[in-house]
Amino acid sequence: MGFDQYHEPPEELPATTRTFARLCASLTEEAEAIGWYEQRIAVEADHEAKAIMGNAQAEEFKHFCMDLEFLLRRTPLWREIAKGILFTEGEIVELGEEAEEEALEGAEARGEPVAGGTSLGIGNLRGARP
Amino acid sequence: MSHLLREFAPITEASWGLIDDEARERLTPALAARKLIDFAGPHGWERSATNLGRTTAIAAPGDELEAAQRRVLAVVELRAPFTIARSELRDADRGADDVDLAALDEAAHRMATAENRAVFHGWPAAGITGIAEASPHEAMALGETCELYPAHVAKAVERLLRAGVDGPYGLALGPAPYTRVLETTEHGGYPLLNHLRQIVGGPLVWAPGVDGAVVVSQRGGDFLFDAGEDLSIGYDRHDFDTVDLYLVESFTFRVATPEAAVALVP
Numbered sequence: 001m002g003f004d005q006y007h008e009p010p011e012e013l014p015a016t017t018r019t020f021a022r023l024c025a026s027l028t029e030e031a032e033a034i035g036w037y038e039q040r041i042a043v044e045a046d047h048e049a050k051a052i053m054g055n056a057q058a059e060e061f062k063h064f065c066m067d068l069e070f071l072l073r074r075t076p077l078w079r080e081i082a083k084g085i086l087f088t089e090g091e092i093v094e095l096g097e098e099a100e101e102e103a104l105e106g107a108e109a110r111g112e113p114v115a116g117g118t119s120l121g122i123g124n125l126r127g128a129r130p
Numbered sequence: 131m132s133h134l135l136r137e138f139a140p141i142t143e144a145s146w147g148l149i150d151d152e153a154r155e156r157l158t159p160a161l162a163a164r165k166l167i168d169f170a171g172p173h174g175w176e177r178s179a180t181n182l183g184r185t186t187a188i189a190a191p192g193d194e195l196e197a198a199q200r201r202v203l204a205v206v207e208l209r210a211p212f213t214i215a216r217s218e219l220r221d222a223d224r225g226a227d228d229v230d231l232a233a234l235d236e237a238a239h240r241m242a243t244a245e246n247r248a249v250f251h252g253w254p255a256a257g258i259t260g261i262a263e264a265s266p267h268e269a270m271a272l273g274e275t276c277e278l279y280p281a282h283v284a285k286a287v288e289r290l291l292r293a294g295v296d297g298p299y300g301l302a303l304g305p306a307p308y309t310r311v312l313e314t315t316e317h318g319g320y321p322l323l324n325h326l327r328q329i330v331g332g333p334l335v336w337a338p339g340v341d342g343a344v345v346v347s348q349r350g351g352d353f354l355f356d357a358g359e360d361l362s363i364g365y366d367r368h369d370f371d372t373v374d375l376y377l378v379e380s381f382t383f384r385v386a387t388p389e390a391a392v393a394l395v396p
Contacts, residue, residue: 105171105172105173118132118134118136118359118362119172119359119360119361119362120150120153120154120157120360120361120362120363121154121360122154122157122158122161122164122360122361123164123169123172123357123360124164124169125158125161125164125165125169126164126165126166126167126168126169
């Protein structure tokens with residue numbers, strides 16, 4: 001049995017990181033399966049076989065969404081960024097850049113240390129202990 | 131790479147973590163203004179000005195033309211340099227837990243004091259008017275007699291109410307009166323600190339850089355701090371023995387409602 005989702009010795013990883021890595025691997029597998037079904041459906045002539053594979057592909061997509069939602073629930077900053085990109089209209093790259101900027105500003109203002117951020121992350125102290 | 135050039139410093143990731151944590155620990159208790167006023171941003175190092183929404187009429191470039199120039203409040207950069215011995219950082223990497231970061235502690239105090247001072251008493255060279263200077267209410271004397279502080283603060287609150295500024299309020303106390311308040315209990319042993327908190331209905335904060343005390347509205351929208359780059363640590367230079375770093379931030383501050391504060395002078 002392989003443990004390919006781990007880049008580091010699993011025994012050194014905290015349980016939350018192992019779970020996170022499993023779901024990342026699951027997300028990858030679902031995305032691959034969606035792509036494979038898309039190709040199989042494209043070349044299949046039998047309508048009944050196509051329908052079955054279409055149904056299976058939809059299942060994989062549902063699992064993909066569930067994996068994604070799990071990961072976003074554990075990464076509030078990514079969730080904020082995703083909110084600015086998913087289910088929107090307009091230029092996707094632009095929306096992504098704007099969503100990232102706003103989410104980072106919000107996180108820094110709340111005093112949350114931000115990966116890749118350069119400040120001390122102190123920000124707004126209203127409500128902090130006097 | 132950011133303008134802070136941290137990657138060029140001869141400092142390990144672990145020591146950077148130690149330095150950043152120490153700075154946060156020293157700055158947070160002293161940043162009184164941020165505990166009482168509205169904070170926007172940080173908008174980043176590239177931010178150069180805050181929009182004031184106002185214009186100044188200027189000479190038009192031709193007949194039958196009108197011209198105006200936008201007015202903005204230029205962002206100021208505040209920087210506090212400090213030096214750390216490289217031997218101390220090497221000891222930190224070995225696991226020492228008594229690393230000498232006194233110079234960083236002093237820089238953090240200078241920085242927080244300067245930020246508080248700019249907000250509460252202004253910074254003319256930067257075009258910043260402080261809360262105490264902007265207030266149209268006549269300044270009241272705080273004095274050194276702690277027993278009278280509740281009466282003084284209550285009077286300040288009453289002035290704000292008369293001006294239509296609803297509570298809760300916050301109280302920024304300079305270091306000397308803050309210490310006096312901490313040391314004082316009223317009849318029955320009730321701490322003066324708690325009594326003052328009850329009067330203002332909001333936070334009471336230790337405010338290095340503040341002369342006397344300032345009672346400020348906490349309803350929001352009255353005092354606006356606009357951060358460009360939030361407090362950060364950058365790298366300047368190093369030699370064989372020491373590394374020169376600095377604390378830096380960029381910001382503007384403006385008072386939107388001058389009548390929402392009352393100053394109590396020492």
